[in-house]
Amino acid sequence: MFDLKAYLKAKQQTVNAALDQLWDRTEPYPTRLVAAMRYSLEAGGKRLRPILCMAASEAVGGSEADVISAACALELIHTYSLIHDDLPAMDDDDLRRGKPTSHKAFDEATAILAGDALLTVAFEVIATAGREQRRDALKWLEVAYLIARAAGYSGMVQGQMMDLTVEGKEITSEELERLHHFKTGALIEASLKAGALLGGGNSQEVAALGRYGRHIGLAFQMADDILNVEGKPEMLGKPVGSDQAHQKVTGPSLIGLEQAKVRAGELVDRALEELKIFGIRGEPLAAIARYIVERDK
Amino acid sequence: MFDLKAYLKAKQQTVNAALDQLWDRTEPYPTRLVAAMRYSLEAGGKRLRPILCMAASEAVGGSEADVISAACALELIHTYSLIHDDLPAMDDDDLRRGKPTSHKAFDEATAILAGDALLTVAFEVIATAGREQRRDALKWLEVAYLIARAAGYSGMVQGQMMDLTVEGKEITSEELERLHHFKTGALIEASLKAGALLGGGNSQEVAALGRYGRHIGLAFQMADDILNVEGKPEMLGKPVGSDQAHQKVTGPSLIGLEQAKVRAGELVDRALEELKIFGIRGEPLAAIARYIVERDK
Numbered sequence: 378m379f380d381l382k383a384y385l386k387a388k389q390q391t392v393n394a395a396l397d398q399l400w401d402r403t404e405p406y407p408t409r410l411v412a413a414m415r416y417s418l419e420a421g422g423k424r425l426r427p428i429l430c431m432a433a434s435e436a437v438g439g440s441e442a443d444v445i446s447a448a449c450a451l452e453l454i455h456t457y458s459l460i461h462d463d464l465p466a467m468d469d470d471d472l473r474r475g476k477p478t479s480h481k482a483f484d485e486a487t488a489i490l491a492g493d494a495l496l497t498v499a500f501e502v503i504a505t506a507g508r509e510q511r512r513d514a515l516k517w518l519e520v521a522y523l524i525a526r527a528a529g530y531s532g533m534v535q536g537q538m539m540d541l542t543v544e545g546k547e548i549t550s551e552e553l554e555r556l557h558h559f560k561t562g563a564l565i566e567a568s569l570k571a572g573a574l575l576g577g578g579n580s581q582e583v584a585a586l587g588r589y590g591r592h593i594g595l596a597f598q599m600a601d602d603i604l605n606v607e608g609k610p611e612m613l614g615k616p617v618g619s620d621q622a623h624q625k626v627t628g629p630s631l632i633g634l635e636q637a638k639v640r641a642g643e644l645v646d647r648a649l650e651e652l653k654i655f656g657i658r659g660e661p662l663a664a665i666a667r668y669i670v671e672r673d674k
Numbered sequence: 675m676f677d678l679k680a681y682l683k684a685k686q687q688t689v690n691a692a693l694d695q696l697w698d699r700t701e702p703y704p705t706r707l708v709a710a711m712r713y714s715l716e717a718g719g720k721r722l723r724p725i726l727c728m729a730a731s732e733a734v735g736g737s738e739a740d741v742i743s744a745a746c747a748l749e750l751i752h753t754y755s756l757i758h759d760d761l762p763a764m765d766d767d768d769l770r771r772g773k774p775t776s777h778k779a780f781d782e783a784t785a786i787l788a789g790d791a792l793l794t795v796a797f798e799v800i801a802t803a804g805r806e807q808r809r810d811a812l813k814w815l816e817v818a819y820l821i822a823r824a825a826g827y828s829g830m831v832q833g834q835m836m837d838l839t840v841e842g843k844e845i846t847s848e849e850l851e852r853l854h855h856f857k858t859g860a861l862i863e864a865s866l867k868a869g870a871l872l873g874g875g876n877s878q879e880v881a882a883l884g885r886y887g888r889h890i891g892l893a894f895q896m897a898d899d900i901l902n903v904e905g906k907p908e909m910l911g912k913p914v915g916s917d918q919a920h921q922k923v924t925g926p927s928l929i930g931l932e933q934a935k936v937r938a939g940e941l942v943d944r945a946l947e948e949l950k951i952f953g954i955r956g957e958p959l960a961a962i963a964r965y966i967v968e969r970d971k
Contacts (some may be wrong), residue, residue, distance in 0.1 A: 410827055410835040461790060466782035485763035486838050489786065490831050493758060496790065497826030500797045504819035507812075514811035515804075521818060522801035529794030530707055534787050538707040541783050 381664040385428060388441075392427040392452060393419075395445050399502070413483045413491035414498075418456050421474055426451040426565060428449050430572035432662050433586045436655045439576020446506035447571045450499040454528050455564065457495035460488050462537060499524070513575070527567035536560025543626065550631045554595055560611045562594030582654070586662075589651040595664050596644035600670050602627035603637055608673060641670045678718060678961040682725060685738075689724040689749060690716075690866050692742050696799070697796045702840050710780045710788035711795075718771055722747040722894075723862060727869035727961050730883045736873020743803035744817050744868045747796040751825050752861065754792035757785050759834060773944075796821070809928055810872070817868045824864035833857025840923065847928045859891030882948045889945035896938040897967050899924035903931055938967045 396418060400411070425446035427552055434444040463470040463478040464485065471481050472561035500521060507517030536559030543556060569590035573583040605620045606629050620627050628637040648666045652659035693715060697708070724745035731741040760767040760775040761782065768778050777785035785964030797818060823829055833856030840853060866887035870880040902917045903926050917924050925934040945963045949956035 408827075408832065408835065409839065410832055414827065457790075462788055464783075464786065466786060486761075487835070489758055489761065489763060490835050493754075493793065494827040494831040495790070496793055497822050497831065500818060501822035501826060504815050506824060507815040508819060513813055515808060518801050518804040518811055518814060521797060522805060525794050525798035525801060530705075530791040530796060531712065534794065535705065535707055536792040538705065538784070538787050542706065643958060 379468075379660050379664050381661070381668055384664070385423075386432055386660055388428045389424045391431070391441055391445070392424045392448055394454065395449050395608065398447065403584055403646035409483065409487060410490055410494060412546040413487045414495055417460050417473075417479050417491065418453070418495070420476055422452065424452060426455055426568040429565065429569045429590065429662070431666070432665065433569045433572030433578075434576030434582070436586065436652070436658045436662055437573050437576045437578030437582050438658065439578070443577070444572050444575045446502050447524070448568075450502045450524060451564065451568050451571070453495045453532075454524065455501065455516050457492040457499075458528075458533055458537070460495070467537070467541065475479070488577055496528075506570075508664060516574055519574060523567050523570055523574075524564075527563040532559055532567075532585060533561075534562035548626060548631075550628065553626060553628065553631060557595055557598040558591065561598055562591055564593035565597070566590035567636065577640060585651045589648045589662060589666070592644045592648035592651070593669055596641050596666070597649065599628045599637055599641040599644065600672070602629050603634065604672075604674070605629075606634055638670075645670050676957050677959050678958070678965055681958055681961070682720075683966045685725045685728055686721045687938070688728070688738055688742070689721045689745055692746050693749065696746065698796070704779065706784060707787055707791060708715065710784045711774055712786065713756050713779060714770075714776050715750070715792070717773055719749065719753065721749060723752050724963070725957070726862065726887065728864045729770070729962065730866045730887075731873030732877075733883065733949070733955045733959055734870050734875030735871045735878050735955065736869070736875070740874070741872045742822070744872055745865075747821060748861065748868070749863050750792045750796040750799065751821065751830075754796075754829055755825075757789040760881070761785060764834070764838065779902040789915055793825075796884045813871055816871060820864050820871075821861075821921050822869055823858040824830060829856055829860035829864075830858075833860070842921075845923060845928075847925065850923060850925065854892055854895040855888065856871030859888055860893070862891035863887035872903045877965040879951070881952060883900055883922050886945045886948040886959060889948070890966055893941035893945065893963070894966050895936050896934055897969070899926050900931065900934055900938065901969075901971070902926075935967075942967050 400415065408644045430448040430451055431441050434440060439674050459473060460479045462468050463473055464480055470478050472478060476482070481492055485492070501518060504526070507514050507521075528534065536556060539556045540560055540622065548556075566587050567590075569586040570583050573586040578586070602620060605627070606618065621630070627638065632640065645666050649663055652663050652666075655662075697712065705713060723955060727741050727745040727748055756770060757776045759765050760770055761777055767775050771774060773779070775785070775790055779790070800814060800818045800821070804811050804818070807814065825831065833853060836853045837857055838920050845853075863884050864887075866883040867880050870883040875883070902924070903915065918927070927938065929937065942963050946960055949960050949963075952959075
């Protein structure tokens with residue numbers, strides 16, 4: 378029986394240790410800026426994207442070491458996006474994982490700059506890895522490319538923009554899935570593809586893991602929205618029903634809670650389907666896909 | 675006699691044409707986000723960083739084509755930094771080059787996201803060039819690295835942070851130069867080094883052009899601050915004396931107007947010194963260095 382909890386914990390430790398090392402080779406900048414960057418980076422994230430990246434590498438027979446820099450870059454980008462999304466001009470959130478958000482703990486200017494700096498250092502980390510692993514230079518450029526595409530105006534930033542402009546408008550469930558793909562799915566898909574590519578996967582394997590990522594990205598968002606309706610507040614660390622209170626358009630609000638659960642299950646099934654070609658090596662990814670819809674927080 | 679004006683104009687056209695092409699290969703996203711990105715990008719910037727990048731390539735015997743993608747990336751990063759610097763939480767500026775700033779023309783959320791997307795697409799452009807010019811993959815990784823370093827927490831973002839935290843504090847003219855190096859000099863230095871590297875320069879040439887960039891970056895800032903004291907408002911397109919009104923610490927305010935002019939001249943001389951090894955090929959860069967302290971806007 379595969380122990381997902383132990384697997385996730387071990388991987389989290391690997392990522393956290395690698396992220397720590399980022400600051401070791403830093404010139405003496407014990408600045409407010411670096412403090413703000415670390416504050417958000419070390420606020421206890423699940424490290425989902427780095428873990429998916431490493432698991433994808435393992436699915437194609439690669440190692441953690443092959444992909445650790447890409448894994449770190451993905452978390453740096455995810456963290457920057459949370460800081461900017463929380464800003465007063467955006468979602469205006471005071472708390473994130475029970476701690477004051479960056480602009481509350483520091484100030485708005487520092488939060489904007491910390492986000493900018495985290496995004497920039499993500500590409501520094503990728504470029505550094507590519508320079509060091511010279512034989513794989515082209516692969517690292519490919520990874521820089523697909524992460525930039527997934528994070529920018531054709532991915533995550535576009536998704537956040539859509540999220541802001543969609544407020545109060547009527548949209549279909551297809552349009553909502555498109556929004557969710559841009560906002561969270563694209564970077565998750567890129568996490569898988571980057572891991573598969575750097576781990577030595579062939580183009581068929583990279584594509585299959587990309588599709589797996591696309592499906593679980595959507596399933597993850599749907600499950601989040603379902604939890605927001607019927608989760609236990611003491612498990613979530615935030616009030617239940619906040620989406621409804623904010624009149625946020627979600628899967629459950631558009632197609633109903635039962636249909637939303639059916640859709641989440643469907644997406645997970647399709648994700649699992651993509652893992653068949655990997656046999657036993659795909660087990661961690663299968664366990665993660667199942668966990669996404671079964672979790673209670 | 676070298677015609678600087680014609681040279682700058684021709685180079686600006688090259689950069690603008692290349693930046694235009696960015697949007698041609700874009701999927702159909704005629705979105706508010708892309709509109710905001712283009713609004714600031716096409717607001718009539720001098721294209722100083724791209725021009726320096728191309729001139730550096732030519733100084734080492736390279737071409738415009740070798741470096742055009744890096745030149746575009748530098749302008750994308752410069753533009754993002756202007757959008758974020760203008761935000762209410764930062765310098766809170768309503769006008770930039772006589773036009774409403776991004777958060778005035780659109781809104782604050784859009785301005786933040788447009789900046790984020792411009793920064794991200796800069797690295798997409800670099801990665802794309804590296805994938806296409808496979809033989810030079812390592813050089814493009816080197817360029818991604820040095821631009822990320824110059825733009826992030828060890829460069830430009832750090833400089834903006836220092837600028838915000840230094841307000842109202844006493845600093846020395848050395849500390850002020852350090853701040854200016856971070857805020858504008860580092861990316862200018864990177865523009866030169868990227869151009870020299872991609873143009874095929876050897877390490878001695880790359881280093882010399884980097885030092886040239888360091889000196890003119892500081893000279894440029896000093897000249898700006900001098901113009902703010904004694905420039906003609908009709909030439910500058912903004913009121914004279916605004917630095918003093920905002921009690922901004924500048925070179926002239928710390929060491930006096932005359933000493934500031936001496937220092938600017940000194941920096942330009944040191945920049946010119948670095949160009950000697952390039953002979954006639956360094957002429958455009960020499961003319962740019964002289965122009966920086968002689969301009970009236």
